[in-house]
Amino acid sequence: MNTSYQYSYTNIEELLEILVEKGFIAPATEQQHATVIGRRQVQSSDLAFVTVAPEAARHLILDLRDRFGFTHLVLLTAVDYIEEGKFLLTYLLHNYELHHDIGVQVPIGREAAEAGASMESIHDLWAQAGTYQRELKEMFGIDFPGSPRVDEPFILEGWDEVPPMRREFDTKQYSETTYFPRPGRSTNDPADYMRQKLYPKE
Amino acid sequence: METSLVLKIAYAALSLFIAFNYGILLGATTYRIRARVQGRLGIRLYQPYLDIIKNNAKRTSISHGIMFYLGPIFRITGGVGTFLFIPMIYGSVVFSNFSFAGDVLLVLYFIFFGQLGMALGAGEGGHPYSAIGVSRGLAQMTAFEVPFTLAIIALAVQHNTLSITEIIAAQQGGILNWSLFTNPAATAAALIAFLGMNMGNPFSVVTAPQEIPIGPPVEYHSNYLGLLQTNRSIFNSAKLILFMNLFFGGATNLIVMIIKTFLIYMITVIIGVAFPRFRVEQSIRFFLVVPTLIGLVGLVIALW
Amino acid sequence: MSTDINKEDTQTQQESIRQVVEAMGEYPGAADASDPQLFCEARPKVEKPFRGVFEKFLNWARANSLWVLGFGTGCGAIELRPLMTSRFDASRFGVAGRPTPRQSSVFIIGGYASVKTLKRIVRSYEQMQNPKFVIALGSCTINGGMYWDSYNTINRIDQYIPVDVYITGCMPRPEAILAGFVKLQELIKAGRGEKANEYAEHFDWYKANQKKVIKDWDMPDYNW
Numbered sequence: 001m002n003t004s005y006q007y008s009y010t011n012i013e014e015l016l017e018i019l020v021e022k023g024f025i026a027p028a029t030e031q032q033h034a035t036v037i038g039r040r041q042v043q044s045s046d047l048a049f050v051t052v053a054p055e056a057a058r059h060l061i062l063d064l065r066d067r068f069g070f071t072h073l074v075l076l077t078a079v080d081y082i083e084e085g086k087f088l089l090t091y092l093l094h095n096y097e098l099h100h101d102i103g104v105q106v107p108i109g110r111e112a113a114e115a116g117a118s119m120e121s122i123h124d125l126w127a128q129a130g131t132y133q134r135e136l137k138e139m140f141g142i143d144f145p146g147s148p149r150v151d152e153p154f155i156l157e158g159w160d161e162v163p164p165m166r167r168e169f170d171t172k173q174y175s176e177t178t179y180f181p182r183p184g185r186s187t188n189d190p191a192d193y194m195r196q197k198l199y200p201k202e
Numbered sequence: 203m204e205t206s207l208v209l210k211i212a213y214a215a216l217s218l219f220i221a222f223n224y225g226i227l228l229g230a231t232t233y234r235i236r237a238r239v240q241g242r243l244g245i246r247l248y249q250p251y252l253d254i255i256k257n258n259a260k261r262t263s264i265s266h267g268i269m270f271y272l273g274p275i276f277r278i279t280g281g282v283g284t285f286l287f288i289p290m291i292y293g294s295v296v297f298s299n300f301s302f303a304g305d306v307l308l309v310l311y312f313i314f315f316g317q318l319g320m321a322l323g324a325g326e327g328g329h330p331y332s333a334i335g336v337s338r339g340l341a342q343m344t345a346f347e348v349p350f351t352l353a354i355i356a357l358a359v360q361h362n363t364l365s366i367t368e369i370i371a372a373q374q375g376g377i378l379n380w381s382l383f384t385n386p387a388a389t390a391a392a393l394i395a396f397l398g399m400n401m402g403n404p405f406s407v408v409t410a411p412q413e414i415p416i417g418p419p420v421e422y423h424s425n426y427l428g429l430l431q432t433n434r435s436i437f438n439s440a441k442l443i444l445f446m447n448l449f450f451g452g453a454t455n456l457i458v459m460i461i462k463t464f465l466i467y468m469i470t471v472i473i474g475v476a477f478p479r480f481r482v483e484q485s486i487r488f489f490l491v492v493p494t495l496i497g498l499v500g501l502v503i504a505l506w
Numbered sequence: 507m508s509t510d511i512n513k514e515d516t517q518t519q520q521e522s523i524r525q526v527v528e529a530m531g532e533y534p535g536a537a538d539a540s541d542p543q544l545f546c547e548a549r550p551k552v553e554k555p556f557r558g559v560f561e562k563f564l565n566w567a568r569a570n571s572l573w574v575l576g577f578g579t580g581c582g583a584i585e586l587r588p589l590m591t592s593r594f595d596a597s598r599f600g601v602a603g604r605p606t607p608r609q610s611s612v613f614i615i616g617g618y619a620s621v622k623t624l625k626r627i628v629r630s631y632e633q634m635q636n637p638k639f640v641i642a643l644g645s646c647t648i649n650g651g652m653y654w655d656s657y658n659t660i661n662r663i664d665q666y667i668p669v670d671v672y673i674t675g676c677m678p679r680p681e682a683i684l685a686g687f688v689k690l691q692e693l694i695k696a697g698r699g700e701k702a703n704e705y706a707e708h709f710d711w712y713k714a715n716q717k718k719v720i721k722d723w724d725m726p727d728y729n730w
Binding site: 422423 | 553568573595603605608635636
């Protein structure tokens with residue numbers, strides 16, 4: 001098995017135990033919300049998620065890469081939990097020898113669009129992370145200081161609104177005021193249809 | 203009996219007209235043959251005429267400068283010039299054009315001339331793809347000129363003349379007198395060079411739409427493009443007639459000419475359908491080795 | 507683990523790259539939009555068609571020689587490939603692909619157009635020579651289709667460039683596209699394929715619409 005790495009493990013539960021031992025994550029907790037630090041969840045025999053604090057994330061990711069064999073960064077994405085005032089970053093890593101995936105989830109503060117959230121960059125661990133970070137900067141307004149070309153436009157050229165993937169951005173309203181909607185659009189939304197069918201008087 | 207100059211010009215215009223239409227119909231026919239091989243109907247036979255009319259009927263055109271404007275003019279000068287010094291039909295007063303004692307040399311020059319003018323014009327277009335296309339085209343042309351010139355020199359040595367008419371005359375009197383049989387090596391070298399000259403597969407990288415959009419003429423449009431298309435058909439028939447004259451015994455009437463040139467053209471079509479595209483450095487390496495050696499063998503045969 | 511580069515090293519490298527790029531201009535090979543040698547600032551002009559039988563003849567030639575610009579702007583571009591195959595064989599109608607806007611006369615907007623693509627669409631459209639025709643393919647070009655409320659996809663292409671023929675569907679089959687070509691040929695033969703002149707006539711309106719959505723306008727107002 002993966003002898004070239006410092007820590008070898010055979011299944012994903014074992015990996016999480018080692019991570020608890022090393023002090024990266026808390027011991028098994030009850031099912032909690034994904035943004036709570038210390039939460040761990042085994043989804044299947046080859047996929048687990050752990051939630052860690054932003055300060056510990058880079059250390060954990062580096063360890064997973066260099067000592068546990070998670071050499072591939074599958075993706076880096078974010079989810080907007082606007083009710084809790086948090087973004088949840090997800091670093092999905094892949095182990096090519098065991099074909100295990102682990103998702104490192106990092107809740108970061110979700111300030112207003114102008115102030116911007118911020119997170120430590122990992123572009124020096126994987127070169128392609130720079131592109132993900134550029135996209136996150138553009139779509140969510142999450143800054144990654146030091147990441148290459150992070151301030152350049154990625155897909156949206158000359159965007160001057162709230163970053164469009166933030167949930168306070170009303171995409172329908174923006175489209176209606178900007179893109180000359182053609183009048184006469186009717187909807188066949190099943191919910192509306194059933195409401196009219198069942199409660200015609202309301 | 204000497205024909206007067208005015209009459210000669212009129213005859214040349216007539217043969218030019220025939221060559222132009224023949225070139226266009228030849229192109230459309232081969233397109234249709236290719237389409238039938240692929241299970242399609244293909245373009246209408248008169249489609250190239252429509253394309254030329256449409257391009258010339260475009261209402262706007264832009265220029266990038268004088269050389270850009272002159273590029274297609276040089277090109278068509280090269281095409282018409284090549285044609286005008288090749289006797290179209292051996293022994294005919296009407297279709298002998300302006301052939302004279304040293305016309306082989308002039309034709310060699312004119313084949314090169316159009317491409318050079320085009321290179322200057324396309325360069326001024328300012329599009330990077332034209333620059334890439336021009337450099338690829340000129341490199342490839344320089345490479346296939348070597349075996350082609352060797353084959354021509356072999357023929358000139360063999361027949362001890364620089365006149366196309368005399369080379370045809372030497373090939374009369376039976377199929378075995380053709381250069382194809384008297385000097386097969388020179389013929390082979392020239393035919394391989396002909397593949398490159400036609401820029402069909404496998405040497406089509408210069409004008410390949412998929413590689414660099416359309417190559418040198420990427421910026422040419424409207425009536426410039428119409429001129430280039432006109433030249434293409436004239437130049438095509440000129441090259442075919444030249445090869446027929448030099449290697450396949452010439453033609454004594456129009457029907458023989460059409461049959462012979464059509465068959466020569468089918469060689470390139472069949473090879474083009476069967477082979478994939480070479481990269482430009484591959485084709486240069488190929489031209490400078492295999493056909494060049496064959497051409498040298500041809501020269502040796504001629505000197506024997 | 508060769509990817510473990512020293513962080514500071516990377517930053518100095520980036521700094522030097524940035525200096526080089528700044529010295530070269532916006533990006534390597536970037537053309538200066540104010541250079542009159544490279545760009546034409548002149549507005550497009552209405553080019554009057556000829557009259558009578560001659561124009562009819564030219565229109566017949568134009569209708570039967572439709573060169574399509576090979577610019578697949580959306581998912582509909584995938585429906586254009588089969589047109590050239592033996593099953594549909596668009597070359598029967600005189601339709602051929604052309605890889606450069608200079609030489610083509612038909613622009614097929616292949617479905618949704620994001621703002622970023624719209625900028626390229628406008629540039630390509632303006633580089634085509636008059637007369638030029640536009641076929642709008644799929645629902646997305648007509649009313650936004652399934653992207654009608656997207657923040658980055660325009661709803662109606664006819665607000666930015668004039669459109670000759672719409673083909674509805676999501677996606678239209680190649681048969682529908684062939685029918686669209688035939689319809690376009692009818693229009694051209696009837697002398698109604700003059701949308702390029704319409705663009706020149708209402709140039710200010712189109713330009714204002716384009717500039718409303720294309721925020722980083724870094725090209726001349728008319729690219730020929």
